[in-house]
Amino acid sequence: MNAIIFGAPGAGKGTYSTRMQNQLGVDVIAMGDIFRESVKQNSELGNKVKSYVEKGALVPDEVVVEVLKERLSRIPAGKGFLLDGFPRTIAQAETLQKIAKIDVILMLDVPDQIIVERLTSRRLCKNCGTVYNIRFLKPKVEGKCDKCGGELYLRADDNETVIRNRLQVYKTQTEPVVEYYKKTGIPFIVNVTKSIDQPPEPMVEHMMAELKKLNLA
Numbered sequence: 001m002n003a004i005i006f007g008a009p010g011a012g013k014g015t016y017s018t019r020m021q022n023q024l025g026v027d028v029i030a031m032g033d034i035f036r037e038s039v040k041q042n043s044e045l046g047n048k049v050k051s052y053v054e055k056g057a058l059v060p061d062e063v064v065v066e067v068l069k070e071r072l073s074r075i076p077a078g079k080g081f082l083l084d085g086f087p088r089t090i091a092q093a094e095t096l097q098k099i100a101k102i103d104v105i106l107m108l109d110v111p112d113q114i115i116v117e118r119l120t121s122r123r124l125c126k127n128c129g130t131v132y133n134i135r136f137l138k139p140k141v142e143g144k145c146d147k148c149g150g151e152l153y154l155r156a157d158d159n160e161t162v163i164r165n166r167l168q169v170y171k172t173q174t175e176p177v178v179e180y181y182k183k184t185g186i187p188f189i190v191n192v193t194k195s196i197d198q199p200p201e202p203m204v205e206h207m208m209a210e211l212k213k214l215n216l217a
């Protein structure tokens with residue numbers, strides 16, 4: 001099964017991808033991670049990516065596609081993938097159609113207000129990076145990390161203005177791509193989050209049940 005997962009920043013794509021990866025036995029391909037990996041590698045392609053990243057320039061589509069193709073070529077035969085963070089443009093989606101068959105689109109539909117509340121109540125340990133949430137994943141002692149006793153802080157870009165701005169950018173960028181996929185007839189599985197403290201398990205179960213209906217799980 002080959003799938004694409006769409007969801008705004010803060011919608012929980014990482015959480016769902018990891019859980020689905022275990023249940024479906026697919027490779028999660030997160031474009032952001034792949035770029036970071038390929039920059040570290042001393043390959044020809046890695047150096048090409050590095051030349052753009054170091055200049056702070058946008059990596060052009062043909063290089064993005066090359067990186068993706070290289071990663072897809074390393075998926076064991078018979079195994080599928082879950083693509084996160086790609087495609088971001090219609091041109092990229094059209095190219096993807098030529099290099100892989102997409103069976104299903106997973107959509108995480110989380111209201112902006114829930115993302116804002118979730119992220120502004122997030123706290124990180126200064127020392128070890130463990131993530132807490134002062135609403136539903138509280139540390140045992142207020143302001144202190146359970147694991148190492150480090151001080152917890154709110155990331156500077158986890159403030160409402162920055163988050164709402166990020167969400168707007170995401171929407172402007174993604175909506176045309178989602179429209180493109182609707183026209184292709186590829187099935188969509190939409191997951192709607194209704195409350196801030198909704199645990200991921202029932203959502204994963206819902207997605208798995210829908211995938212089974214489509215004979216993809």
Ligand SMILES: [Zn+2]
Nearest residue numbers: 125128145148
């Ligand atoms: Zn800590």
